[in-house]
Amino acid sequence: MPFIELNVLNNAADPILGIDLGTTNSLAAIWRDGRPQVLRHEGNDGRVPSALYFPENGDKPIVGQKVREQALVDPRGTVFSIKRFMGRGLADMEGELSSVQFPAKEGEHGLIQFDIRGRLYTPQELSALILMRVHDLACNALGGQHLNRAVITVPAYFDDSQRQATRDAARLAGLQVERIINEPTAASLAYGLDQKKEGTIAVYDLGGGTFDVSILSIEDGVFRVLSTSGDTHLGGDDFDRLLVGLALEDLRSKVDAETARDPAFLQALRLAAERTKMELSSRLEAEYHLVVPESDLRYHREIRRSEFDALAGPLVERTLDACRRAMSDAGLEAKDIDEVVLVGGSTRIPLVRQTVEEFFGRKPHSELNPDEVVALGAAVQGHILAGGTRDILLMDVVSLSLGLETVGGGVDKVILRNSPIPCQATETYTTNVDNQTGIEFNVVQGERELAGDCRSLGKFELEGIPPMPAGMARVAARFQIDANGMLSVTAKEQSTGTTAKIDVEPMHGLTDDEVETMLKASYDNAQDDFDRRRVADLKVEIDRMARATRAHLDEARPKLDPETLEDIDEALTAADAAASVNDPDAIQKVRDELERATLPLAAVLMDEVAKQAVAGKTLEEASE
């Protein structure tokens, strides 16, 4: 008897998507046929620009490719680089608000809200719209297979609030977040896997809005991050801004102060700058030009790569500061690095490549597309989490120290940066007055000495301490950073063993209740969306059916009885009227009725086809 392997018993879990939610572009990948693959749709490269356009008439927002076109026609309706706003407050965003063309205000917990055509959107919701589009296209590329578990990537240097915001965005997009992983680490997975590498590697990740550098050691299939550093406000956008500044300087005499501040003008200029920057990556000289029809403004200049390099030099130098810090933290020197990997679209800039090569003293790798490698790595992690392999393991670190504000406004560090995750630390507190039942503390993240200079993750309030004399209670607060790099706090009063309750008020974030409410609202919207899509699909189908019926009705007429013909005529009339019907059930009825009425016609045609086939002809030829 042959040996039968019962795969069913292995209970293979559904595959998990890897999604790179980028500042400029987003991308999904999955593990298929023994390797990670980018999910491409309709001959496209799979990239979805992380951009949104809100039509003036209040129609649903457009996401992705078409937004760039819209940005030129109606720049005031566009949203770019929303990732930079994730988990941030308005005060952090000064000078960056032009990437979103809508008024911003600060809501509860310091959360940014954009007033878009009369509705308030948080960065989380806007990112969710992008993720939904990426998810939709990914499922299409998978032939309609609906997967909703995902690994989402974030810059390694993202703090807890920014990670939480990303996770909330994914939840709002209807995704089940299996893991948040760091972009450079993901990239190393894609590379290491491909090359079966061992040794120490540096990943230099300069994306659209953020910079990360990570030093990893790969040994026995374990990818261990030794250190990471970066800057969450340094990326391609900043290079564009340099060119925008250059043009504004040139145009000083031609453009009045009002135009120079006009968001629409700045948007058009920004896009021209981006185009010029990209052209300079492959050529030594580029045309930097812009035409603004409404104000009859023309701008044109030639720019040499060397001029651009001179402008960009200080920014690139800033990335080296982070590289030095990461090397210092890992206790390594450039000569200890075996491989250097480039990630992110901005590493196409020749000056960046050259500077990195000089710094590490070796030619960096770029075999894999720098725009795709992060999503590919996320798909590898998805494969691991789905139980697909035990050969690879990722051990990451927390990129920023975690501390507690002291009475004097200083910081008492509980978990140091570059500690491997998951990790934990326990701090013991006591009460200051008799019968005190609560203690409040401020958790901060960052390397600075004063709490005010670090980022506050929120106020944590310990409640439910049993009443006892001052100083008697001993509350142990346990800080745990999980494998996502995200914090949770639990507390226990040690003398009585009571579990104290911890209330978290997130900074620049959503509470769980808020996410729930938004999700509920989006389900209602989703039903709407679903209905609208169904109506559209049905209309297309009805139209196609009606045209096919009319095309063949005459030739088949002699073979059909008058009742059937009447039936078909009626159904066709209803089909013509369907264009103005918007009720999904009513329109479904029209379609079904048309199908039913034309069944005899189809039978006659099939008969014809059979006869023609016997005679060696097809229906098309026969009807010619």
Place this chain on the structure above:
Amino acid sequence: MSPLFCAACSTLFAPPEDADPFALLGLEPAIAVDAGALRKELLRLQRAMHPDFFAGAADETRALAERNTAELNAAYEVLEDEVRRADWLVKRQGGPDENEERQMPQAFLMEVMEWNETLEEARGSEPSSSAREAALELGRELDTERESLVRSVAELLDPLPNTGSDVLVEARRRLNAVRYVDRALRQIEEIRLECRSSSSTS
């Protein structure tokens, strides 16, 4: 054998109360540790119980994987660094902690005052100025000094002194000195990093 995981039956166990970092990695407490073997053991154990491999497991198992991995990481952090290792062993043998014994070796105090002067002058001075050069030179000297201090502590702790032994007090004093050296080295590292970035952007 680590108490966190049974290789034979692939079962995770909750860490024992007062988990001992040496025990968690299946070692007897000792100042000498084979760094390579320790790392291999960490990787082996992480492969067995990292939460990545329990993503589909029951909540309870997943939480345990998360917890055990955190404990293991914390233990490794203590063991891989010889100063943290020595610090832990001095306390384990009932020796003083850094608050109970604040002294440093006598000769050391004078030195500390000298460094502070050098560092004070270097801070805020121009890139590639002589004050900065002096600070960087001091850094190289301190590296050597730290190495011999740490070696001397390791010698004091091998074999492990008995509980209450005076040797533990001496070890603590030298560890205090290491702390001072480390603080100075961190400041010098800041000066070095600072110096690089300001010289290259100017």
